[in-house]
Amino acid sequence: MRCYLHAFLLCVLFTFFSLLYVFNQLASTLEDRDDWELKEQGTPDRSSHDGGHLLRKMPGLTGLRDREGLDRERAGSAVKEHNDGRSHLAVVACGPRLEETLTMLKSAVLLSKNPLHFYIFAEDDLHDSFRNALDSWPRTVQTKFNFTIYPITFPKENAREWKKLFKPCASQRLFLPLILKEVDSLLYVDTDILFLQPVEDIWALLSQFNSSQLAAMAPEHEEPRIGWYNRFARHPYYGKTGINSGVMLMNMTRLREKFFQNDMTTVALRWEEILMPLLQKYKLNITWGDQDLLNIIFHHNPESLFVFPCQWNYRPDHCIYGSNCQQAEQEGVFILHGNRGVYHDDKQPAFRAVYEAIQKYPFGENMETSLLRPLEASLQTTTNTYCGRASHLFTKKLKQSIMSVQQEVTRRR
Ligand SMILES: *[C@@H]1O[C@H](CO)[C@@H](O)[C@H](O)[C@H]1NC(C)=O
Ligand SMILES: *[C@@H]1O[C@H](CO)[C@@H](O)[C@H](O)[C@H]1NC(C)=O
Ligand SMILES: *[C@@H]1O[C@H](CO)[C@@H](O)[C@H](O)[C@H]1NC(C)=O
Ligand SMILES: *[C@@H]1O[C@H](CO)[C@@H](O)[C@H](O)[C@H]1NC(C)=O
Numbered sequence: 033m034r035c036y037l038h039a040f041l042l043c044v045l046f047t048f049f050s051l052l053y054v055f056n057q058l059a060s061t062l063e064d065r066d067d068w069e070l071k072e073q074g075t076p077d078r079s080s081h082d083g084g085h086l087l088r089k090m091p092g093l094t095g096l097r098d099r100e101g102l103d104r105e106r107a108g109s110a111v112k113e114h115n116d117g118r119s120h121l122a123v124v125a126c127g128p129r130l131e132e133t134l135t136m137l138k139s140a141v142l143l144s145k146n147p148l149h150f151y152i153f154a155e156d157d158l159h160d161s162f163r164n165a166l167d168s169w170p171r172t173v174q175t176k177f178n179f180t181i182y183p184i185t186f187p188k189e190n191a192r193e194w195k196k197l198f199k200p201c202a203s204q205r206l207f208l209p210l211i212l213k214e215v216d217s218l219l220y221v222d223t224d225i226l227f228l229q230p231v232e233d234i235w236a237l238l239s240q241f242n243s244s245q246l247a248a249m250a251p252e253h254e255e256p257r258i259g260w261y262n263r264f265a266r267h268p269y270y271g272k273t274g275i276n277s278g279v280m281l282m283n284m285t286r287l288r289e290k291f292f293q294n295d296m297t298t299v300a301l302r303w304e305e306i307l308m309p310l311l312q313k314y315k316l317n318i319t320w321g322d323q324d325l326l327n328i329i330f331h332h333n334p335e336s337l338f339v340f341p342c343q344w345n346y347r348p349d350h351c352i353y354g355s356n357c358q359q360a361e362q363e364g365v366f367i368l369h370g371n372r373g374v375y376h377d378d379k380q381p382a383f384r385a386v387y388e389a390i391q392k393y394p395f396g397e398n399m400e401t402s403l404l405r406p407l408e409a410s411l412q413t414t415t416n417t418y419c420g421r422a423s424h425l426f427t428k429k430l431k432q433s434i435m436s437v438q439q440e441v442t443r444r445r
Contacts, residue, residue, distance in 0.1 A: 119144065119235040122151040122208055122220045126184065126201035129223045130158055132375065134165050135391045139227040141169075141176050142390070142399065143433045145440060146232040150179035151212060153204050159183075170395050185211065190308060197311070203322040205277070209284040210304050216285045222278040224375060226368040226386060228430040234344060234367065237281060241338050246286035247330075248338035249275040250345035254356045258349070261327065266317040268295070269327035270337065277323040278369045279345040281338075293332045343429075345369050348380050351419035364428025381414040382423040399434045 121140060125133040137150060152162055159181050166179055184201050186194040197203045205220050212218065217238050219231065237248055252274035253259035261274030269275075291300030296309050310325050318324035330337045342350055342357035346365040350357040374380040375387035389407035393399070408427060414420030 118147045118149050119231040120149045120151065120215055120218050121231060122153065122205075122212070122218050123223055124153040124184070124201050124204045124220075125158060125162075125223050126155050130161055130165075131391070132387075133223040134162075135387060136221065136223055136225050136227070137166070137177075138393075139390050140231050141173055142393075142403075143227055143430075143437060144176065144230040144232055145437070146230070146235075148177040148231060150177055151182065151208075151215075151218070152179055153182045153184055153201075153208075155201070156183055173395055182211070187308070190311075193311065193315075197315075197318075197321040203325075205280070206307055206322050206325065209282065209287045212284065213288075217281075217283045220277075220280040220282065221367075222369065222371070224370045224373075225279060226370070226390060227366075228364070228368055228386075228426070229366045229433045230436075234279070234281060234340075237338065237340060238283060241283060244335040245338040246283045246290060246336050248281040248340050249277060249326075250279060250340055250342055252276045253349060254342055254358075258353065260320075264319070265324070265327075267314050267324060267328055268331035269324070270330040270334065271339070274327050275323075275330060275337070275339070276345055276347070276369075277326050278347075278371065279367055280326075281340075290333075290336065292329060292336075294329070295332060343367075346425075347371050348374055348383060348419060351382075351422040352380070354418050355422045355425070360422075360425050364430070364432075365425050366429050368426065380419050381417060382411055382419040382426060385410040385414060385423075386426055398438075400438060404431060404434055 121137075123133055123136065133152070133154075140148060140150075150166075154162055162179075162181055166174075184204055186204070186207065194203050195201070208218060208220060217235075219234060241248070251271065252261055252269075254273075256262050256273055259273035261269040262272060265274065287303055291302060292306050293300050294306055294310070296306075296313060301309075306329065307325065310328060314324070314328060341359040343360040343363055343366045345367055346357060346360055347369045348371070350360065355361060368383065368386055370380070370383040370387060372379075374383040376384070378384070385407060389403055389410065392406075393403040397403075404427065407430075411420065411423040411426065414423060
């Protein structure tokens with residue numbers, strides 16, 4: 033009898049452990065499936081600021097908790113920020129892009145009337161420089177914005193692959209909806225963007241989205257004869273000439289909720305599920321990195337994209353062989369995008385002139401006499417180039433923006 037009982041107990045024990053094992057295996061396969069995205073790190077909790085909150089939901093963004101700046105931002109205040117009158121602006125800065133990024137941010141604060149929040153993703157060695165530079169801006173300017181500095185983070189398992197895609201860090205923007213889980217909407221811009229009108233003007237486009245739209249971008253080209261995607265791409269792309277991701281407005285709440293059609297499975301996939309398979313499938317065929325992935329995604333989900341016209345993302349391509357951005361002809365350039373390094377070389381002096389005028393303008397001086405006039409003068413010297421001949425378009429909107437800010441200043445006095 034004793035013997036039977038013994039055997040029975042052993043059996044029960046064995047079954048129990050077997051079940052435990054099976055469960056364990058099951059749990060870890062489930063976890064593995066999500067591995068490429070964001071894996072648990074098990075860092076101890078330190079929840080004194082909203083980074084803790086963010087991380088409990090987003091484990092595995094290495095080091096995010098330790099270094100996430102939360103500069104000049106109180107605990108929890110970054111949560112649920114839609115329609116609070118602020119514009120939320122994100123940028124990703126790596127390598128020698130510090131000064132360029134600061135000039136972009138400067139153009140944003142100079143012309144905006146509404147408060148701003150900057151989300152600065154940067155390589156670790158740039159964090160102090162960003163913080164010191166922004167903290168050194170005059171008090172009156174600082175009251176217009178808050179900023180948060182983040183390290184560059186990628187899905188752990190495929191960090192190397194994501195990092196080397198296109199330029200280091202560029203594909204970070206794809207993960208912003210997953211990292212900034214608490215943020216409703218975001219304007220992402222490249223570092224080589226300059227605002228020639230208030231940020232709230234582009235922010236206002238969010239309210240023009242219809243119920244299926246969740247992101248807004250400009251076409252990559254106006255003129256198919258010099259378009260890149262329609263002539264060279266070896267992958268699907270959006271519309272006639274593709275889209276440019278240098279200025280990308282996102283309703284991230286919708287982006288996180290949406291199931292995206294795709295050419296890999298018959299089921300629609302969430303944002304965090306679609307990126308890695310897409311990279312795997314197309315990595316040998318893509319040229320412009322994450323911008324190509326965005327083109328593939330919106331090719332299959334065209335109803336989700338709001339296309340804004342070229343004056344919201346005006347590049348050398350729009351004037352290099354003569355002006356081809358019609359909307360800019362009428363209304364002027366709203367946002368300048370000096371891609372291919374044109375702020376720093378002599379290929380497009382008109383673009384460089386705008387960059388240098390904003391960079392050199394001393395805070396607090398009269399913007400009309402210390403920014404606009406010097407800029408107009410230096411643009412006069414660029415009329416030997418096609419873009420220089422179109423350069424009255426560069427100052428058209430800027431002039432209105434400056435007048436409007438000046439009026440605001442006088443009104444307050
Ligand atoms: C910056 O954050 C502080 C503290 O949360 C807040 O009081 C202030 O209104 C914010 N400023 C802007 C411009 O958003
Ligand atoms: C990649 O490009 C090649 C050559 O144009 C093409 O045959 C192939 O189908 C493309 N691959 C994908 C996944 O589209
Ligand atoms: C983004 O979309 C969500 C869900 O549709 C909506 O509640 C929110 O107001 C939108 N945000 C903005 C800024 O329009
Ligand atoms: C929203 O606009 C896009 C682009 O015009 C269109 O394709 C889509 O069908 C629209 N969605 C709805 C729900 O009307």
